[in-house]
Amino acid sequence: MSPASSVAPDLSHLWMPFTANRQFKAHPRLLASAKGMYYTDTDGRRILDGTAGLWCVNAGHGRESIVAALHRQAETLDYASSFNIGHEDSFRAATEIAALMPEGLDRIFLTNSGSESVDTALKMALAYHRARGEGQRTRLIGRERGYHGVGFGGISVGGISPNRKAFSGVLLPGVDHLPHTHDLAHNAFSRGQPAWGGEHFADALESIIALHDASTIAAVIVEPLAGSTGVLLPPKGYLERLRAITEKHGILLIFDEVITGFGRLGAATASEFFGVTPDLITFAKGVCNAAVPAGGVAVRRGIYEAVVDAAEGGIEFFHGYTFSAHPMATAAILSTLELYRDEGLFERARSLSGAFGDAAHALKGAPHVIDIRTLGLVAGIELEPRPGRPGARAAEVFNRCFDQGVLVRYTGDTIALSPPLIIEEAQIAQLFETISAVLHTVD
Numbered sequence: 001m002s003p004a005s006s007v008a009p010d011l012s013h014l015w016m017p018f019t020a021n022r023q024f025k026a027h028p029r030l031l032a033s034a035k036g037m038y039y040t041d042t043d044g045r046r047i048l049d050g051t052a053g054l055w056c057v058n059a060g061h062g063r064e065s066i067v068a069a070l071h072r073q074a075e076t077l078d079y080a081s082s083f084n085i086g087h088e089d090s091f092r093a094a095t096e097i098a099a100l101m102p103e104g105l106d107r108i109f110l111t112n113s114g115s116e117s118v119d120t121a122l123k124m125a126l127a128y129h130r131a132r133g134e135g136q137r138t139r140l141i142g143r144e145r146g147y148h149g150v151g152f153g154g155i156s157v158g159g160i161s162p163n164r165k166a167f168s169g170v171l172l173p174g175v176d177h178l179p180h181t182h183d184l185a186h187n188a189f190s191r192g193q194p195a196w197g198g199e200h201f202a203d204a205l206e207s208i209i210a211l212h213d214a215s216t217i218a219a220v221i222v223e224p225l226a227g228s229t230g231v232l233l234p235p236k237g238y239l240e241r242l243r244a245i246t247e248k249h250g251i252l253l254i255f256d257e258v259i260t261g262f263g264r265l266g267a268a269t270a271s272e273f274f275g276v277t278p279d280l281i282t283f284a285k286g287v288c289n290a291a292v293p294a295g296g297v298a299v300r301r302g303i304y305e306a307v308v309d310a311a312e313g314g315i316e317f318f319h320g321y322t323f324s325a326h327p328m329a330t331a332a333i334l335s336t337l338e339l340y341r342d343e344g345l346f347e348r349a350r351s352l353s354g355a356f357g358d359a360a361h362a363l364k365g366a367p368h369v370i371d372i373r374t375l376g377l378v379a380g381i382e383l384e385p386r387p388g389r390p391g392a393r394a395a396e397v398f399n400r401c402f403d404q405g406v407l408v409r410y411t412g413d414t415i416a417l418s419p420p421l422i423i424e425e426a427q428i429a430q431l432f433e434t435i436s437a438v439l440h441t442v443d
């Protein structure tokens with residue numbers, strides 16, 4: 001606790017991220033502590049965490065082994081640069097991460113966030129093609145409704161207009177977008193992956209390639225399951241088709257697994273879950289249970305070798321962060337991955353996903369619900385928007401759930417759920433019963 005922690009803070013100085021600052025500061029919701037599945041707010045109320053913080057606290061809050069590892073690390077080696085010097089745990093962490101990635105993606109670059117991971121992966125794609133003498137491959141393909149963080153690379157390939165419009169004049173040139181795959185007319189209330197549209201949506205990539213020519217395209221980046229724009233599941237066959245098309249044309253495929261990595265779908269990665277292996281995987285969040293900021297990129301070995309071998313000597317990839325492989329991050333990563341393994345949390349997520357999906361789909365018929373989407377321990381409950389006021393209904397559901405002691409997330413008019421993988425069946429029931437009760441009270 002800081003010395004002044006008994007005095008209520010002045011809320012005016014902090015410019016809060018992705019927040020309606022004026023509304024928040026008028027009605028703040030302040031969390032004081034967290035343990036296991038629960039937050040406690042500054043009024044002492046317990047709040048069930050239905051969102052694993054922000055899709056990141058996969059092993060639950062305040063895990064003792066992680067806290068102890070951080071404590072030890074802070075006392076032993078507080079900081080070490082990774083520029084031409086290093087510390088052993090950074091290599092151990094990379095080895096452990098590589099072991100969880102799909103076969104072949106065993107070179108690991110460490111960052112501090114999902115946004116940094118995305119921009120790193122995009123740069124790697126460009127560096128790779130250049131190293132192979134195909135430096136004209138500079139075009140990047142994202143997807144409508146994609147979220148890839150907030151760096152200039154990430155918002156350029158991202159497909160969320162409010163994140164782009166203020167900066168539209170300086171987005172990366174040479175970016176194109178696939179159509180999004182959300183289709184309520186065909187796929188509403190699908191259980192698991194929707195049946196309709198997989199090849200149809202992926203084939204749009206062939207049209208983009210025909211327009212620009214494959215020889216100009218460096219990479220395609222998609223979230224295998226899109227979380228931030230409302231839990232959009234890949235239709236059956238979609239990811240497989242994207243893989244086949246990119247491979248045919250020598251285009252790198254990047255899966256942004258910032259939310260799906262480390263157990264969310266009941267496997268180490270969505271790539272493993274869907275059985276589709278990209279060339280690069282971006283990760284963050286769950287890699288260290290959000291105990292400190294950390295992220296990274298897992299890269300196919302041949303990409304690393306092409307870039308490293310092409311250099312004449314000296315630094316091969318002019319990119320990195322002061323805090324890449326920060327000792328606190330690698331300590332958190334190592335202890336988190338040990339916890340996932342020891343407690344079998346990815347398997348636990350898989351075995352709970354049926355009960356979780358049943359509880360979510362039981363909301364069909366509740367007021368305002370126009371679609372329910374579930375996969376692994378992820379659920380999206382889409383509500384009919386209020387006429388002329390998109391997002392307002394879901395915002396009210398979020399507020400009322402919080403008042404009822406349950407933290408959910410909303411994006412547009414979709415309520416998104418992604419609880420810690422340690423959730424118990426009784427807590428799954430509490431989560432969905434609260435949402436159901438709240439839906440019956442909002443107009």
Ligand SMILES: Cc1ncc(COP(=O)(O)O)c(C=O)c1O
Nearest residue numbers: 113114115147148149256258259
């Ligand atoms: C798919 C995806 N990519 C990137 C990011 C950005 O991560 P960060 O907020 O750590 O920069 C997010 C964050 O939610 C995400 O969901």
